[in-house]
Amino acid sequence: QVQLVQSGAEVKKAGASVKVSCKASGYSFTSYGISWVRQAPGQGLEWMGWINTYNRNTNSAQRLQGRVTMITDTATSTAYMELRSLRSDDTAVYYCARHISAGPYYFDYWGQGTLVTVSS
């Protein structure tokens, strides 16, 4: 069965970086895109960006460009999202989500979420 298992909770200082992993199993990793979505406490879903796991091309939300990097390790079927220069308003649950195919689409499976807390 399809599973996306994310790394554990993180506590970071403002200005630091965080790297969240998302290990996929149960399907062909390079046949489906992966998006990253975050949710601040009590807030809605915010799409951060996505990676084409076949050619590793990425596209990120304009407000995060320059701070976010998305990569994959096809050998381990793992996607990574790094967010730099953390601020208090980056405190959120971060999700990875699988696209229904290789391109930019909707998401059929989600990781369990990773809480990132940024303290000043």
Add this chain to the structure above:
Amino acid sequence: DIQMTQSPSSLSASVGDRVTITCRASQGIRNYLAWYQQKPGKVPKFLIYAASTLQSGVPSRFSGSGSGTDFTLTISSLQPEDVATYYCQKYDSDPLTFGGGTKVEIK
């Protein structure tokens, strides 16, 4: 970028009521719209794609409609297990923007 606006932001209805949630795109997105349900403390769940096609296993009381800029999610007979926040998402092109969400509660 195209903005996605949901209304209302919250609603309260009785069990058995018909509930309608609206999602409006600032520009046309054809039918490239998905709906998700997020129950409190849980991961979002995919409900509908192509504006009106139910994902397998989704109860038939859920339905979606619309095309272009105006879309609706309807729950024909609200059940206690439908308490959740519902989000629309465009996927015609990047960015894959979500609407702000609609919180559905039982009166």
